[in-house]
Amino acid sequence: MLNVTINSRKISVPEGSTILGAARQAGVSIPTLCHMEHREPIGACRVCLVEVEGARTLAASCSTPVTDNMVVQTHSVRARAARRQVVELLLSEHDGYCPTCDRNRNCELRALADELGVARLPFEGQKASHHIDASTPALVRDNSKCVKCRRCVTVCAEVQGVGALFPQGRGFATVIGPAFTQDLGGVACVQCGQCAAVCPVGAISEKSHVEAVWKAIENPAKTVLVQTAPAIRAALGEEFGYEPGTRVTGKMAAALRRIGFDGVFDTNFTADLTIIEEGTELLTRLKKALVDKEKVALPMFTSCSPGWINFAEYYYPQFLPNLSTCKSPQQMFGAVAKTYYAQKIGKKPGELVVVSVMPCTAKKFEAQRPEMNSSGVQDVDYVLTTRELARMIREAGIDFTSLPDEEMDAPLGLSSGAADIFANTGGVMEAALRTAYEIVTGRELPVTNLHVTAIAGLQGIKEAALTITGTKPDWRFLEGVELKVAVSHGLGNTRRLLEHMKANGPSHHFIEVMTCPGGCIGGGGQPRFTDDSVRLKRIGAIYAEDEGKPMRKSHENPAVKTLYDEFLKKPLGEKSHHLLHTHYHEKKPH
Amino acid sequence: MPKKNAPAPCACQAGEPVSKATLDARLDEVIAEYKDKPGGLIPALQLTQATFGYLPEPALKKISAGFGMPYSEVAGVVSFYSFFTTHPRGKYLVRVCMGTACYVRGGKDVLEAMKKKLAIDVGQTTGDRLFSLEVGRCFGACGMAPVVMINETVHQRVKPARIGDLLNRVLAADEKPATQERP
Ligand code: SF4
Ligand code: SF4
Numbered sequence: 002m003l004n005v006t007i008n009s010r011k012i013s014v015p016e017g018s019t020i021l022g023a024a025r026q027a028g029v030s031i032p033t034l035c036h037m038e039h040r041e042p043i044g045a046c047r048v049c050l051v052e053v054e055g056a057r058t059l060a061a062s063c064s065t066p067v068t069d070n071m072v073v074q075t076h077s078v079r080a081r082a083a084r085r086q087v088v089e090l091l092l093s094e095h096d097g098y099c100p101t102c103d104r105n106r107n108c109e110l111r112a113l114a115d116e117l118g119v120a121r122l123p124f125e126g127q128k129a130s131h132h133i134d135a136s137t138p139a140l141v142r143d144n145s146k147c148v149k150c151r152r153c154v155t156v157c158a159e160v161q162g163v164g165a166l167f168p169q170g171r172g173f174a175t176v177i178g179p180a181f182t183q184d185l186g187g188v189a190c191v192q193c194g195q196c197a198a199v200c201p202v203g204a205i206s207e208k209s210h211v212e213a214v215w216k217a218i219e220n221p222a223k224t225v226l227v228q229t230a231p232a233i234r235a236a237l238g239e240e241f242g243y244e245p246g247t248r249v250t251g252k253m254a255a256a257l258r259r260i261g262f263d264g265v266f267d268t269n270f271t272a273d274l275t276i277i278e279e280g281t282e283l284l285t286r287l288k289k290a291l292v293d294k295e296k297v298a299l300p301m302f303t304s305c306s307p308g309w310i311n312f313a314e315y316y317y318p319q320f321l322p323n324l325s326t327c328k329s330p331q332q333m334f335g336a337v338a339k340t341y342y343a344q345k346i347g348k349k350p351g352e353l354v355v356v357s358v359m360p361c362t363a364k365k366f367e368a369q370r371p372e373m374n375s376s377g378v379q380d381v382d383y384v385l386t387t388r389e390l391a392r393m394i395r396e397a398g399i400d401f402t403s404l405p406d407e408e409m410d411a412p413l414g415l416s417s418g419a420a421d422i423f424a425n426t427g428g429v430m431e432a433a434l435r436t437a438y439e440i441v442t443g444r445e446l447p448v449t450n451l452h453v454t455a456i457a458g459l460q461g462i463k464e465a466a467l468t469i470t471g472t473k474p475d476w477r478f479l480e481g482v483e484l485k486v487a488v489s490h491g492l493g494n495t496r497r498l499l500e501h502m503k504a505n506g507p508s509h510h511f512i513e514v515m516t517c518p519g520g521c522i523g524g525g526g527q528p529r530f531t532d533d534s535v536r537l538k539r540i541g542a543i544y545a546e547d548e549g550k551p552m553r554k555s556h557e558n559p560a561v562k563t564l565y566d567e568f569l570k571k572p573l574g575e576k577s578h579h580l581l582h583t584h585y586h587e588k589k590p591h
Numbered sequence: 592m593p594k595k596n597a598p599a600p601c602a603c604q605a606g607e608p609v610s611k612a613t614l615d616a617r618l619d620e621v622i623a624e625y626k627d628k629p630g631g632l633i634p635a636l637q638l639t640q641a642t643f644g645y646l647p648e649p650a651l652k653k654i655s656a657g658f659g660m661p662y663s664e665v666a667g668v669v670s671f672y673s674f675f676t677t678h679p680r681g682k683y684l685v686r687v688c689m690g691t692a693c694y695v696r697g698g699k700d701v702l703e704a705m706k707k708k709l710a711i712d713v714g715q716t717t718g719d720r721l722f723s724l725e726v727g728r729c730f731g732a733c734g735m736a737p738v739v740m741i742n743e744t745v746h747q748r749v750k751p752a753r754i755g756d757l758l759n760r761v762l763a764a765d766e767k768p769a770t771q772e773r774p
């Protein structure tokens with residue numbers, strides 16, 4: 002341990018701590034624009050300058066290690082003046098107008114200008130290059146607001162293992178973006194939006210569908226249905242001042258109704274449906290492999306996360322046969338709503354508008370894939386992020402905190418706890434195991450509280466094994482089989498898992514992949530700012546939501562049973578094949 | 592780029608066009624040699640530029656794959672250093688000085704005239720691959736401003752109206768062509 006004095010408070014910190022870390026431990030917050038949790042400091046923004054006794058120059062606290070008996074002043078007049086100057090310089094190049102900026106409510110640069118008392122701009126600088134990149138369905142980049150902190154570069158390369166962004170050029174003319182400053186649509190970006198999630202300013206955001214959704218709601222010729230992904234209920238509250246981890250399911254349903262949606266439904270419903278289809282698909286593949294001795298692609302990978310699908314199509318086409326053919330719950334919902342539900346209410350597919358609320362920007366991409374119109378029209382019309390839904394709630398003048406708790410509508414609003422946990426890393430796997438185990442043995446999954454703890458939590462790659470015994474006659478071939486599963490979240494972890502598989506051969510039967518760190522609860526469309534403490538709170542909220550449900554297994558969902566009885570007939574049947582399954586294509590990284 | 596790093600003479604110097612297969616084989620060698628060396632990217636890019644005369648996109652993609660480095664990062668390095676170019680350069684590299692002295696004494700008009708005469712913009716190469724146009728900073732000939740440097744030769748007190756004559760003289764003299772060592 003090292004002794005250090007921060008603003009005349011003496012504390013001891015572990016060897017290897019930075020001044021920034023030590024200050025946080027002492028309850029002092031030093032502002033920074035480039036620092037990221039778990040990542041090497043890069044010292045790009047120079048905002049975190051502090052005064053170290055005995056040193057001539059100010060030190061960047063994010064990258065200066067504490068030495069024994071160091072004395073630091075984090076908020077001395079000199080340190081504050083230096084920081085203010087750094088921010089004044091940033092602002093002098095910054096070409097943004099806060100009142101019209103998407104980030105004005107929680108912009109870190111704006112907050113910093115306030116905190117440092119920037120009252121005027123002494124420098125009139127040349128403004129950064131102005132180019133709006135709206136080339137992808139998911140994201141909009143505005144270089145003129147970029148402060149070149151490089152958080153997006155780090156998250157894209159290190160957390161997501163994609164590397165679509167890097168500083169291009171040098172000096173003032175540096176642009177943070179894809180190779181040779183081309184647009185994002187021209188490179189192999191998976192549209193996950195993690196860059197937008199970490200950007201401190203309004204330089205990367207989702208492509209907004211808010212106006213289009215308002216127009217649809219106002220159109221009397223359209224019946225507008227909304228579905229909300231499981232991860233929304235654990236995060237939307239943050240946009241209205243609730244603590245991370247506050248569940249707002251009931252208020253969210255009330256808000257959606259007040260906004261004017263004609264049907265307030267739940268992606269959870271099709272998460273349950275996904276489990277039936279995907280569980281059956283897994284068991285079918287296992288039967289083919291073990292009984293019929295056919296060559297089938299194993300392990301099977303989950304396919305709910307569209308960023309992961311893009312990643313596999315660009316970077317690992319050899320594994321495309323291993324991807325479950327199940328569409329994601331968002332797309333299953335669109336297809337079921339515009340066929341089954343449309344029939345029920347006597348409408349044509351084209352008279353319905355399906356809006357989804359997703360924690361994700363890649364869902365915007367997924368919705369417009371050409372395969373995703375099995376109802377005859379585009380199955381999901383518009384995708385709102387959690388942030389965009391919050392915007393609509395504000396625009397509608399709804400006082401969210403005073404809303405009553407309401408329920409989702411039947412039948413597409415009914416769901417089990419297994420569907421809720423789709424939001425968490427490890428959750429799809431746990432939900433699948435709850436159902437598959439029971440199908441095969443007739444007994445409940447033998448784990449405490451139905452939770453498979455080995456695959457829960459924030460560790461990057463998780464594994465579990467489960468020996469199957471006491472099988473029912475149809476499933477005798479699985480007797481004594483040790484079912485091996487793995488879970489990864491964050492595409493960087495996924496890349497490691499796949500590289501290991503390429504080198505050593507497969508060692509699992511079933512693998513869950515979620516694009517974003519923590520799973521959907523940490524998606525690129527969630528309220529900013531998401532770090533591990535926020536992730537863990539949202540994960541906790543989702544498990545609590547699951548545990549609070551009377552029905553905790555997908556196959557128990559009566560509305561799903563009715564859907565099969567009345568319409569789909571059987572899992573992997575002809576209708577399912579047409580509406581609920583898809584195929585994948587290799588894409589060339591440009 | 593230091594001379595000692597220069598590989599075999601480039602296509603234009605040897606007079607004979609080198610086959611694509613030879614160039615690609617050379618690129619493979621370069622990647623194999625440098626991919627595991629710390630800081631190997633820059634020398635690999637220099638040798639590639641020396642081989643092709645510029646850095647063609649397919650070569651950069653191959654380097655990115657070979658080095659296991661994102662293409663955006665390779666592009667970032669290429670665009671950071673002004674001596675790298677991703678466009679083929681002409682036989683003659685025309686650099687119009689935009690230093691202060693040249694600028695105030697008509698450098699800008701010279702540049703405009705040059706653009707018009709060659710029918711290309713700054714950073715481009717004529718269709719016949721004879722001329723590339725760039726702007727330069729001070730060549731140390733301020734007393735003779737405005738100046739234009741064509742390959743190794745500085746041309747002084749250039750008049751916009753006489754650009755055509757200048758280019759014809761250059762062609763007639765068949766000056767030493769631009770080599771890739773030129774920044
Ligand atoms: S990025 Fe921040 S500072 Fe810039 S215009 Fe937007 S809100 Fe204002
Ligand atoms: S959306 Fe994801 S893959 Fe694309 S640039 Fe952003 S972080 Fe990288």
Ligand code: SF4
Nearest residue numbers: 147148150151153200
């Ligand atoms: S786009 Fe945002 S995250 Fe990326 S460098 Fe610019 S300010 Fe930072």
